[in-house]
Amino acid sequence: MNLYDLKSGMRVRTRNNNMYLVIENYITEKYGKLNFILANFNGGGFNVPCSYSENMCNHSNNLYDIMEVYIPCTDNDILKTCESRIKSIWQRNEVTFDNCDNRILYIDDMFCDSRILRQDIVNMMKNKNIHTSVIDLRDVDNLPSEICDFDFILININDVTNYILLLISRLQKIFSYSYFIILTKNDSVSAMKELINNGINGYINTSSDEYDIVLNDISSLIDRKLAE
Numbered sequence: 001m002n003l004y005d006l007k008s009g010m011r012v013r014t015r016n017n018n019m020y021l022v023i024e025n026y027i028t029e030k031y032g033k034l035n036f037i038l039a040n041f042n043g044g045g046f047n048v049p050c051s052y053s054e055n056m057c058n059h060s061n062n063l064y065d066i067m068e069v070y071i072p073c074t075d076n077d078i079l080k081t082c083e084s085r086i087k088s089i090w091q092r093n094e095v096t097f098d099n100c101d102n103r104i105l106y107i108d109d110m111f112c113d114s115r116i117l118r119q120d121i122v123n124m125m126k127n128k129n130i131h132t133s134v135i136d137l138r139d140v141d142n143l144p145s146e147i148c149d150f151d152f153i154l155i156n157i158n159d160v161t162n163y164i165l166l167l168i169s170r171l172q173k174i175f176s177y178s179y180f181i182i183l184t185k186n187d188s189v190s191a192m193k194e195l196i197n198n199g200i201n202g203y204i205n206t207s208s209d210e211y212d213i214v215l216n217d218i219s220s221l222i223d224r225k226l227a228e
Contacts, residue, residue, distance in 0.1 A: 001056075001069060001089075001090040002054045002055060002056065003049060003052050003053070003054050003055070003056050003066075004035075004054070006022045006036060006069070007022060007024065008022055008023055008024040008036070009021075009022065009071065009072060010022040010069055010070065010071055010089075011041075011069075011070050011071075011072075011086065012038060012056075012066045012067075012068065012069050012070070013066070013067055013068040013069075013070070014058075014063065014064045014065060014066060014067060015062060015063050015064065015065045015067050016063040016064065018040060018041075018042070018064075019040075019041045019042075020038035020039055020040055020041065020046070020047065021038070021039045021041060022036055022037075022038060022039075023036060023037050023039055024036040026046075028048075031048055031050075034048055034049060035049055036049060037049075047064065051064070052066070056092075060136045061134070061135050061136045061139050062133060062134045062135065063135060063139065065092070066092070067091065067092045068088055068090065068091045068092065069088070069089055069090040069091075070086040070087060070088050070089065071086065071087055071089055072085065072086055072087075073085050073086060073087055102128075102129075102130045102131075102151040102152070102226065103130065103131050103132075103133070103149065103150045103151050103152075104125055104130055104131070104132045104133070104150060104151065104152040104153075104154060105132075105133050105135070105150040105152070105153050105154070105175070105178075106118070106121060106122070106132050106133065106134045106135075106154045106156070107134075107135055107136075107137055107140060107153070107154065107155045107156070108134075108136065108137060108155070108156035108157070109136070109137040109156065109157050109158065117156065117183070117206070117211055117214065117215070118134060118156075120211065120215055121154070121215070121218065122134065124215055124218070124219060128219075128222070128223075130151075130152075130222075133150075137155075137157070137167075140167060140170075140171070149175075150175055150178050151178060151179060152178060152179050152180075152181060152222060152225075153171060153175055153178045153179070153180045153181070154181050154183060154218070155167075155168070155171075155180070155181070155182050155183065156183040156184075156206070157182070157183070157184050158184065158185050158186070159184065159185070159186045159191075160182075160184060160186050160191040160194055160195060165194060165198055168180065168182075168195075168198055168199075168200065169198065172198075172199060179201045179202070179225050180199070180200050180201050180202070181200075181201065181202035181203070181204065181218070181221060181222075182195055182200050182202070182203050182204070183204050183206045183214070183218070184203075184204075184205070184206060185205070185206050185207045187205045187207055201225075202221045202225075204217045204218060204221065
């Protein structure tokens with residue numbers, strides 16, 4: 001099943017366990033007429049198709065990946081979400097945490113120039129049997145409480161700012177046993193000192209356009225840590 005198989009009346013469950021109703025041919029003020037929207041049952045707005053790949057994974061935050069698709073049991077159940085009134089017709093099959101040796105939380109900024117690395121990093125870690133959870137920098141404060149155990153935290157940013165340093169400090173309190181790696185285009189000595197002073201374990205410069213080199217540096221750093 002893919003994104004374009006979704007029809008009005010279906011509902012979907014995302015990775016963060018929110019339920020959405022599929023409504024086709026919806027006219028919005030911001031986007032105009034859309035093929036469909038995913039309307040939040042809790043009144044929290046809606047998601048739009050352009051936020052998703054054809055495989056129903058969200059471009060910017062995998063907490064919004066579509067994990068399961070349902071249809072109502074009867075016409076009278078069109079707005080019901082309880083499990084007894086809906087029937088699952090599709091469920092995502094993927095590698096779970098329990099099947100992986102290690103876990104990585106990868107955080108990047110939607111405005112980061114090297115954001116293109118995201119899928120390459122996910123694929124590389126999959127080959128190492130490491131599960132990667134991906135979120136956008138803006139969603140760090142909304143991390144679900146059950147996501148609290150990662151071996152590595154990778155943060156991909158353009159620059160080392162006071163906001164980033166405060167963010168790192170907050171994350172270190174949550175993930176106190178994680179190995180922190182910063183990917184940034186800022187290769188200045190002062191930036192490196194700031195990161196070291198803030199307890200960062202690894203630092204990788206992403207200013208090169210040759211992303212194969214950057215990926216190799218990430219791979220080598222993680223392999224060295226795993227070998228300890």
